[in-house]
Amino acid sequence: MSAIRDPGLQPERTQLAWSRTGLVMVLDAALMLRLGYVGASTMWMVSAVLFAALSIVVFEAGSRRGAELAMNRLCAPPQVLMLFVSASMVAAAASVVVAFFLLCRR
Secondary structure: OOOOOOOOOHHHHHHHHHHHHHHHHHHHHHHHHHHHHHHOOHHHHHHHHHHHHHHHHHHHHHHHHHHHHHOOOOOOOOHHHHHHHHHHHHHHHHHHHHHHHHHHOO
16 A cells, blocks of 8 residues: 655645756846947956756756656655756855956956
8 A cells, every 4th residue: 555645835846946956147237238338348248148058958847856856756856957056156156156256357
């Protein structure tokens, strides 16, 4: 006899957390794009594009993870996806640090 699992609100919370993260990244990308446009800085433009692309990945990962949890599939997220998202976050953060460094040198 298998036990029936009550997932509660965990799938919804997980999907909302990923969605909020993606939304904040889109807003950050818009602010970086604006800063790059006003300051004519290519580095801010590159950072904005990187953040925008990464936000799409975050939205997609959140949608997939929420769907998996809603179907009571209790497996861990794919390691490749988590490594990609983590590496992309580090690269995006590094690009922002470099852009700030270049902005302060002016």
